[in-house]
Amino acid sequence: MHEVFEGQRARLTGLAYRMLGSRQDAEDLVQEAYLRWARAGEVEHPQAWLTKVVSNLCLNELASARVRRESYTGPWLPEPVFTDEDPVELRDTVSYALLTLMERLTPAERAVFVLKEAFGYSHHEIAGFLDLTDANTRQLHSRARRRLGDGPRFTPSPEEQRRLVERFLAAAVEGDIDGLTSLLAADVTAWSDGGGKARAALRPITGREKVLRYVLGLVRRLGGAEIVLTEFNGEPAMVTFGEGSPFTATVFEVGEEGLTGLRTVLNPEKLRLVALRLSHS
Incomplete structure (x- = not known):
C-alpha cells in the first residue's frame, strides 16, 4: 500500500497546491491523506479514492484559510514553487497570476476548476469526488471561468520573458530610469507579501x-x-x-507591452522551502 500511495504523492501534492496556494499546507494535507489511506484497508480504485480524500481535505482547509486571509496583513500571495517541482504537465494552471486570481473563487468553485482544468476530470468524475451532481459541477465550473476572466491574450515565449526580465534587472541595478520605464507596461502593478x-x-x-x-526603493x-534568476510556477x-x-x-x-506584474514574497514563512531547495543547489 505504501508503494501505491508514493506513486500518487506528487500528483496529489500538485492538486493540493493548486487548491490552497501553499506548498507547505499541501504537503501536510497529503500526509494526512496518507494516514487515512493506511487505515482504509483494501481500496478498489486508489487514484480516485485518494483524489476524493485530498479534494475534500482541501475544501475544509480553504474554508478556514479564507477566514485567516481576511485578517492577513497586506496582500496575500501564494507560496512560490520551482517549476520543475510541479508534476502536472499543464503549467498554465499553476501560474502565479492564476493562483492569485483563484482567491476570488469560493472553495467549491476552486475545487471544480482545478480538477477540470488542471487534471482533466469529467464533470461526472468531479461530482463523485465532491458529492455533487453533474449539473452542480457544470454550474460551478462556468461560474469560476467567468470570475477568472479570459486571461492574458498575449503570451511571450519563455526565452522572450527571460530576456526581458534580465534587461529589467540590469536596468534596476544600474539605476537606469529610462531603461526601466521602457520595460514597464503603463498599467503595471506590484504586490508585496510581508504578512x-x-x-x-x-x-x-x-x-x-x-x-x-x-522598484528603485527596493533596489x-x-x-x-x-540575486539569482530562476523560474517559479512556470514564470521568470x-x-x-x-x-x-x-x-x-x-x-x-x-x-505585450512589457512587465505587467511584479509579485514579491517577503514573508519568511513562505520562503522556507525555497531556502531549503537553494541550500542544496
Whole structure:
C-alpha cells in the first residue's frame, strides 16, 4: 500500500497546491491523506479514492484559510514553487497570476476548476469526488471561468520573458530610469507579501511611475544582495539573498507591452522551502 500511495504523492501534492496556494499546507494535507489511506484497508480504485480524500481535505482547509486571509496583513500571495517541482504537465494552471486570481473563487468553485482544468476530470468524475451532481459541477465550473476572466491574450515565449526580465534587472541595478520605464507596461502593478513579518507595501502599487519608484526603493533596500534568476510556477522569477538566506522572491508577469506584474514574497514563512531547495543547489 505504501508503494501505491508514493506513486500518487506528487500528483496529489500538485492538486493540493493548486487548491490552497501553499506548498507547505499541501504537503501536510497529503500526509494526512496518507494516514487515512493506511487505515482504509483494501481500496478498489486508489487514484480516485485518494483524489476524493485530498479534494475534500482541501475544501475544509480553504474554508478556514479564507477566514485567516481576511485578517492577513497586506496582500496575500501564494507560496512560490520551482517549476520543475510541479508534476502536472499543464503549467498554465499553476501560474502565479492564476493562483492569485483563484482567491476570488469560493472553495467549491476552486475545487471544480482545478480538477477540470488542471487534471482533466469529467464533470461526472468531479461530482463523485465532491458529492455533487453533474449539473452542480457544470454550474460551478462556468461560474469560476467567468470570475477568472479570459486571461492574458498575449503570451511571450519563455526565452522572450527571460530576456526581458534580465534587461529589467540590469536596468534596476544600474539605476537606469529610462531603461526601466521602457520595460514597464503603463498599467503595471506590484504586490508585496510581508504578512506582518517583513516590511512590505500594504496595498498593491499600480501605474508605471509609482511602480518605478517602488522598484528603485527596493533596489536601495537590497543594497549588495546576491540575486539569482530562476523560474517559479512556470514564470521568470528572482530570489535575493542576504547572509546566505533568501529574503525576497519575485515572480514577473510579462505581457505585450512589457512587465505587467511584479509579485514579491517577503514573508519568511513562505520562503522556507525555497531556502531549503537553494541550500542544496
